[in-house]
Amino acid sequence: xxxxxxxxxxxxxxxxxxxxxxxxxxxxxxxxxxxxxxxxxxxxxxxxxxxxxxxxxxxxxxxxxxxxxxxxxxxxxxxxxxxxxxxxxxxxxxxxxxxxxxxxxxxxxxxxxxxxxxxxxxxxxxxxxxxxxxxxxxxxxxxxxxxxxxxxxxxxxxxxxxxxxxxxxxxxxxxxxxxxxxxxxxxxxxxxxxxxxxxxxxxxxxxxxxxxxxxxxxxxxxxxxxxxxxxxxxxxxxxxxxxxxxxxxxxxxxxxxxxxxxxxxxxxxxxxxxxxxxxxxxxxxxxxxxxxxxxxxxxxxxxxxxxxxxxxxxxxxxxxxxxxxxxxxxxxxxxxxxxxxxxxxxxxxxxxxxxxxxxxxxxxxxxxxxxxxxxxxxxxxxxxxxxxxxxxxxxxxxxxxxxxxxxxxxxxxxxxxxxxxxxxxxxxxxxxxxxxxxxxxxxxxxxxxxxxxxxxxxxxxxxxxxxxxxxxxxxxxxxxxxxxxxxxxxxxxxxx
Amino acid sequence: xxxxxxxxxxxxxxxxxxxxxxxxxxxxxxxxxxxxxxxxxxxxxxxxxxxxxxxxxxxxxxxxxxxxxxxxxxxxxxxxxxxxxxxxxxxxxxxxxxxxxxxxxxxxxxxxxxxxxxxxxxxxxxxxxxxxxxxxxxxxxxxxxxxxxxxxxxxxxxxxxxxxxxxxxxxxxxxxxxxxxxxxxxxxxxxxxxxxxxxxxxxxxxxxxxxxxxxxxxxxxxxxxxxxxxxxxxxxxxxxxxxxxxxxxxxxxxxxxxxxxxxxxxxxxxxxxxxxxxxxxxxxxxxxxxxxxxxxxxxxxxxxxxxxxxxxxxxxxxxxxxxxxxxxxxxxxxxxxxxxxxxxxxxxxxxxxxxxxxxxxxxxxxxxxxxxxxxxxxxxxxxxxxxxxxxxxxxxxxxxxxxxxxxxxxxxxxxxxxxxxxxxxxxxxxxxxxxxxxxxxxxxxxxxxxxxxxxxxxxxxxxxxxxxxxxxxxxxxxxxxxxxxxxxxxxxxxxxxx
Numbered sequence: 001x002x003x004x005x006x007x008x009x010x011x012x013x014x015x016x017x018x019x020x021x022x023x024x025x026x027x028x029x030x031x032x033x034x035x036x037x038x039x040x041x042x043x044x045x046x047x048x049x050x051x052x053x054x055x056x057x058x059x060x061x062x063x064x065x066x067x068x069x070x071x072x073x074x075x076x077x078x079x080x081x082x083x084x085x086x087x088x089x090x091x092x093x094x095x096x097x098x099x100x101x102x103x104x105x106x107x108x109x110x111x112x113x114x115x116x117x118x119x120x121x122x123x124x125x126x127x128x129x130x131x132x133x134x135x136x137x138x139x140x141x142x143x144x145x146x147x148x149x150x151x152x153x154x155x156x157x158x159x160x161x162x163x164x165x166x167x168x169x170x171x172x173x174x175x176x177x178x179x180x181x182x183x184x185x186x187x188x189x190x191x192x193x194x195x196x197x198x199x200x201x202x203x204x205x206x207x208x209x210x211x212x213x214x215x216x217x218x219x220x221x222x223x224x225x226x227x228x229x230x231x232x233x234x235x236x237x238x239x240x241x242x243x244x245x246x247x248x249x250x251x252x253x254x255x256x257x258x259x260x261x262x263x264x265x266x267x268x269x270x271x272x273x274x275x276x277x278x279x280x281x282x283x284x285x286x287x288x289x290x291x292x293x294x295x296x297x298x299x300x301x302x303x304x305x306x307x308x309x310x311x312x313x314x315x316x317x318x319x320x321x322x323x324x325x326x327x328x329x330x331x332x333x334x335x336x337x338x339x340x341x342x343x344x345x346x347x348x349x350x351x352x353x354x355x356x357x358x359x360x361x362x363x364x365x366x367x368x369x370x371x372x373x374x375x376x377x378x379x380x381x382x383x384x385x386x387x388x389x390x391x392x393x394x395x396x397x398x399x400x401x402x403x404x405x406x407x408x409x410x411x412x413x414x415x416x417x418x419x420x421x422x423x424x425x426x427x428x429x430x431x432x433x434x435x436x437x438x439x440x441x442x443x444x445x446x447x448x449x450x451x452x453x454x455x456x457x458x459x460x461x462x463x464x465x466x467x468x469x470x471x472x473x474x475x476x477x478x479x480x481x482x483x484x485x486x487x488x489x490x491x492x493x494x495x496x
Numbered sequence: 497x498x499x500x501x502x503x504x505x506x507x508x509x510x511x512x513x514x515x516x517x518x519x520x521x522x523x524x525x526x527x528x529x530x531x532x533x534x535x536x537x538x539x540x541x542x543x544x545x546x547x548x549x550x551x552x553x554x555x556x557x558x559x560x561x562x563x564x565x566x567x568x569x570x571x572x573x574x575x576x577x578x579x580x581x582x583x584x585x586x587x588x589x590x591x592x593x594x595x596x597x598x599x600x601x602x603x604x605x606x607x608x609x610x611x612x613x614x615x616x617x618x619x620x621x622x623x624x625x626x627x628x629x630x631x632x633x634x635x636x637x638x639x640x641x642x643x644x645x646x647x648x649x650x651x652x653x654x655x656x657x658x659x660x661x662x663x664x665x666x667x668x669x670x671x672x673x674x675x676x677x678x679x680x681x682x683x684x685x686x687x688x689x690x691x692x693x694x695x696x697x698x699x700x701x702x703x704x705x706x707x708x709x710x711x712x713x714x715x716x717x718x719x720x721x722x723x724x725x726x727x728x729x730x731x732x733x734x735x736x737x738x739x740x741x742x743x744x745x746x747x748x749x750x751x752x753x754x755x756x757x758x759x760x761x762x763x764x765x766x767x768x769x770x771x772x773x774x775x776x777x778x779x780x781x782x783x784x785x786x787x788x789x790x791x792x793x794x795x796x797x798x799x800x801x802x803x804x805x806x807x808x809x810x811x812x813x814x815x816x817x818x819x820x821x822x823x824x825x826x827x828x829x830x831x832x833x834x835x836x837x838x839x840x841x842x843x844x845x846x847x848x849x850x851x852x853x854x855x856x857x858x859x860x861x862x863x864x865x866x867x868x869x870x871x872x873x874x875x876x877x878x879x880x881x882x883x884x885x886x887x888x889x890x891x892x893x894x895x896x897x898x899x900x901x902x903x904x905x906x907x908x909x910x911x912x913x914x915x916x917x918x919x920x921x922x923x924x925x926x927x928x929x930x931x932x933x934x935x936x937x938x939x940x941x942x943x944x945x946x947x948x949x950x951x952x953x954x955x956x957x958x959x960x961x962x963x964x965x966x967x968x969x970x971x972x973x974x975x976x977x978x979x980x981x982x983x984x985x986x987x988x989x990x991x992x993x994x
Contacts, residue, residue, distance in 0.1 A: 260519035296769035485520025
């Protein structure tokens, strides 16, 4: 590329959305809001009351939250490492990040379920009384009390297929602690400790006391503390996203180099803080859906998964923008190649993280961990409705796109890159579905795949709100940093 | 400050603080007003001029320790693994600690040459050669440990799936066996990468050496390199391919090493974050070792214009970042142990950090890896090579303690209190560990003497003279909107000498 012609090229670069495109954003937002409301109505009139809507909404928000969190982390990383190439695509990254407050608003129903302490979404939010209080609550305990010192999982054998039942090592320990405790192995906790109205509770397991969950209910997962944390997390992330975006926009007007220096200066500590916050969002909002399960990798998993999707969104955004005539001079094939490389890198990184987490728990085969994967159909011994999703993660999210996107020719081809971005986004939502939905149990069924109108409307509706707000915010400012000192470096990049 | 290296009248760069970078401009990476010729000279002088007295002293010390290593290994082979102190319940001890320690050190080289190459980090050129050499020597030190640990060393070839009449095959389900392949693949690719990258520089040494024997050996090693465009083209293709192949290996080796622990059911070993945690720790330790070697080397071999403060600054920042990732992993382990409510996890971490006989080692690790690197936040301290050297050494020590903590504290408290036991190394184990440093430094000093310690060809590629428009008059501009980005615009075209 002729380096001397940059200045002229940039003069003809279309950096503002045409008037009226902001209106598209508002229209999308209204449509999204309507979708979410319809989801609530469909759910309310269906068999599950609003419960299904609450759960579907969390699923709907989760994916976009992961993407926006990753975008924020990458804005910070970009400043921290003084990246050059990314400058011309950074505004979209900043706009993705600033969607966090919108997603926070959409999380209010989730927070309400925790405040109501009814266990609609989180089983740990139900107030847990002491075991003594519960002992007299159901006559079922009398029948099981005799089994307390027998085989650890004996009280539940009659309710489930005995052969498939993992033995929770906690059980043996806790039975010595409280003689009247009826400890529920993690595998079944979700089914039995959710006293929501339509749940058909099986005789004999009603309101069993779960010491593990009870301890968490008074500790880390105390509802008030949880709500405080979630609000604090979202508030801090919002502030950081807002600050970085607003400074970047301010630089469009002034071209002040010090803005870049200052943003770089604070990016290190902020990256640490935001990295921890994203980890704890993953722990508190998603890992705690099953309070029995734990994995030190979970935060990294959430980040890796979201980042992969985030780069897919970035690729698609610029393909669409360029097809409409925007940024044709400032974004070139080299940028698509670089974004494609990031996407491919995160195909591999996500596979690495997902494989490591799965393989280590599979290999060690400890029941306090494996039940989580078992529930998600990862087991060849007890495949269930989620098994195809697990296979999609392996084949659709790693093997096929790994081969499909490995070539530089595909990354440099708009159609090729766009195709794989759409493919990977679809797989990403399968992953989010698999992370969240198997935790919810429905009357009379276990581990049944559930994807209907409310779920679809929530994902699509939140997506439309998220996208619409993004378009609206993109329309308000330039589509790329106009006077960032590294604009020209970004323009000059070349992949060998 | 802001205009130091964009001022056309500045011709002497030695005074420049190139660790400062003004957004939009990239700091020069070679200082001292050096051109291609003087870069070649300063690097080849290390090999072609007589070795300084200090080299002989250093080599003598290193070689003495190497002899100690040979002696201890001799004791081990003639007597048996019983000369080591590991026994139930601490069945893995110094052998595996030191194996993991050395493998970890061996990560920085390939990270610098492969991953930083893919990330277009030009500063890597100043340090990649000796970092790669360090990698290979560290892998040599590492590989010897498990090979010696098998007991009957003469049967170590059984690790490979060689058909035999007893129909005995290695246990493919064992992560230890995966290690054989992970480490040997890594060693092979690292060696190839190192060698391929060295070919143009070996040809330079061939052309400049006066001694017949040296000329002959460098001539063979440089594979008939004559610097033609075709050679360069193939060289760069091969380099890029090797970089792409080596990148996943940087992640895989230490991940597989972590599987040795994490696939078990042992609290303290079995945790899902272990693979990336080990990789980050390895990079942390590896960069610490690169700093430990680079700081004296740039001083003694007169390489301060090529390994500048900017290089040290960047390495310090990578150490800080990876040190924070490692600290993140420590925190996740502690948090999840508490959060999980899992009795055994909680007990283990209580023993490890609070009440156990090795709690001091846990705090030593925390001090070295999580607390001390915090001084690297302060630019003034990063600019002080003495402080950097100290912090890097502490980080190395801390990474050794980390492996000690992981291995020994997890094993010494068995599930049954009656099986609890302590571990203390024998003098042979300590001797072997000290001796492995002797082996490492012996190899490293030989490398410094006989091979090009800086990738001259690559350093030149990032100098202003390599820019196609380098000789054209260039207008200085500070207005981005009218500007013309040139990656090295801060450089001044040197007056032509020829």
